[in-house]
Amino acid sequence: MSVLKNRDTSLLESEKKTFHSFLLLYTIFSLVILIFSGVLYYKTQKELMFERQNSNLKNYSSKLIKKLEVMHNNFYNGIKYPRFKKFNSAIYDSSEKLIFSTLKEKNVNLNSTIYNINNKIHYIRLLNSFYLGAMYIVIEIEDDTLKHLFSADVIVFGLILFFILITAGYFLAKLMLKPMRNSLHLLDRFIKDTTHELNTPVTSIMTNVEMIDRDIMAKKNLKKLRRIEVAAKTISNIYEDLTFVALGNKTQVKDEVVDLKLLLKERIEFFRTLADSKNIKIECDLYPSSIMIDKMKISRVIDNLLSNAIKYNKNGGFIKIYAKKNLFYIEDSGIGIKSEHIGEICNRYSRFNDSEGGFGIGLSIVLAITKEYDIDIKFNSKVGKGTKVTLKW
Numbered sequence: 001m002s003v004l005k006n007r008d009t010s011l012l013e014s015e016k017k018t019f020h021s022f023l024l025l026y027t028i029f030s031l032v033i034l035i036f037s038g039v040l041y042y043k044t045q046k047e048l049m050f051e052r053q054n055s056n057l058k059n060y061s062s063k064l065i066k067k068l069e070v071m072h073n074n075f076y077n078g079i080k081y082p083r084f085k086k087f088n089s090a091i092y093d094s095s096e097k098l099i100f101s102t103l104k105e106k107n108v109n110l111n112s113t114i115y116n117i118n119n120k121i122h123y124i125r126l127l128n129s130f131y132l133g134a135m136y137i138v139i140e141i142e143d144d145t146l147k148h149l150f151s152a153d154v155i156v157f158g159l160i161l162f163f164i165l166i167t168a169g170y171f172l173a174k175l176m177l178k179p180m181r182n183s184l185h186l187l188d189r190f191i192k193d194t195t196h197e198l199n200t201p202v203t204s205i206m207t208n209v210e211m212i213d214r215d216i217m218a219k220k221n222l223k224k225l226r227r228i229e230v231a232a233k234t235i236s237n238i239y240e241d242l243t244f245v246a247l248g249n250k251t252q253v254k255d256e257v258v259d260l261k262l263l264l265k266e267r268i269e270f271f272r273t274l275a276d277s278k279n280i281k282i283e284c285d286l287y288p289s290s291i292m293i294d295k296m297k298i299s300r301v302i303d304n305l306l307s308n309a310i311k312y313n314k315n316g317g318f319i320k321i322y323a324k325k326n327l328f329y330i331e332d333s334g335i336g337i338k339s340e341h342i343g344e345i346c347n348r349y350s351r352f353n354d355s356e357g358g359f360g361i362g363l364s365i366v367l368a369i370t371k372e373y374d375i376d377i378k379f380n381s382k383v384g385k386g387t388k389v390t391l392k393w
Contacts, residue, residue: 015181019173034162036169050121053141057114057123060087060139068131068308075132087141099133103140110136195244202239205232220372230277233270237307241361244300253294260289260298260323267302268321271310279316286331287324291393297369304362305330305389312387331388337381345379 020174067082068091073196081100082089090101097111114123209229216224264286275282291298309319309332317333337345345363370391372378381387 015177016084018180019177022173022176022336023166023169026173027166029170030162030165033160033165038158046116049144054123055115055120057087057121057139057141058125059124059387060084060089060141061123061137063090064137064139065127065131067123068127068134068137071128072131087139090138091132091375092136092138094130094131096133101138103138105140108138110138114191119143122337141348189376198235198239198242202232202236226273226277229273233274234307237303240303241365244365246297253290255294257290257292258295260291260328261286263295264302264321264323264328267299267306272305274307274310275319278310278313280310280313281318283318283320285320285322288321289325289328291373293373297372301366301369301391304366307352308332309334317386327391328393329388329390331386333386334389336383336385337379338383339381342379342381 012088063084064082071079071082081102088104090103090108090112091099092108093099102217103120103122105118106120107117108124109115109117110120110124110125114121116122121141121143123141125137125139127135127137142320205228209225209232212225214225217225266282266285269280272282304386308320309330312334313319313332313386314334319333320329320331322329322331341383367377374393376392378390379387
């Protein structure tokens with residue numbers, strides 16, 4: 001698969017990443033809202049439940065009091081404490097000491113009137129007459145608030161509401177991403193149109209510069225010609241990148257064994273004029289090395305690394321190029337890259353220095369090609385000291 005098949009998919013991938021990030025945040029936010037709403041609903045249901053159960057609890061307590069009164073007036077050995085199907089109960093004396101209990105929840109707070117504890121509701125009532133020595137009676141029933149909260153109707157309603165929120169988020173994300181998608185498509189179309197228009201003038205300039213006889217030129221004009229050549233080669237390199245981005249997925253891929261040592265010498269010679277214009281010394285240590293790859297693609301990798309090493313280098317700096325079997329690196333004495341930007345330098349259109357021109361696509365091309373051919377690429381950089389890019393395969 002051609003590396004710059006990624007041209008058509010890169011926008012889609014960045015759009016998907018943004019879309020998924022937005023949808024994830026929106027989903028989390030929606031869940032937080034639903035949970036918060038659930039807590040409020042639970043508290044409301046609890047208050048309603050207390051109000052709803054209050055009259056029942058009073059009736060239950062009255063039934064127990066009547067039973068206690070009968071027991072108190074007709075006490076005999078073997079008489080049993082009354083039990084009820086709908087509630088449990090307990091009686092305490094004036095010192096809050098338990099007399100008898102059928103409660104399931106043993107922790108009782110006699111200072112409250114009504115409260116819930118461990119899915120149980122306790123209702124406390126003071127007796128006017130101390131039947132069987134009891135001053136407090138406790139009525140216990142099941143707390144069905146949670147049962148009501150997780151009823152089928154509530155769950156279905158919650159799922160429907162969640163589905164509506166996610167659906168709304170999906171269309172909202174699509175709507176928000178549309179301007180970005182249009183802008184990126186316009187940018188890519190601009191690059192493609194620019195590439196097409198640059199073809200003829202770039203080729204013409206490069207051809208005519210190479211055809212000029214330098215031996216018969218005056219020294220003053222020779223300097224002017226060198227400036228034209230530097231500018232022409234800079235434009236040529238940008239043109240090659242734009243062509244690769246715009247048309248790379250339409251070109252035929254031809255993997256072959258490429259003599260890396262020979263190719264490096266050719267590309268270094270091509271960029272020699274640009275390096276000389278900044279008095280940059282290129283030091284080479286090249287050993288026999290080869291790689292199975294499309295020659296045009298590995299040329300783009302080398303050209304972009306060399307171009308950056310020259311572009312972001314200092315006047316009178318150096319570039320070290322080393323190659324051996326399965327290894328190639330290029331090191332410069334340039335401005336370097338901040339550590340927090342290392343992970344972003346290969347993103348398309350990313351630029352971290354406004355003093356130099358460019359579209360910010362060179363290193364994205366390098367990364368795409370190295371990924372396609374499983375070439376390991378590492379960047380080591382220190383601000384003010386330079387950058388080293390290492391490729392292994």
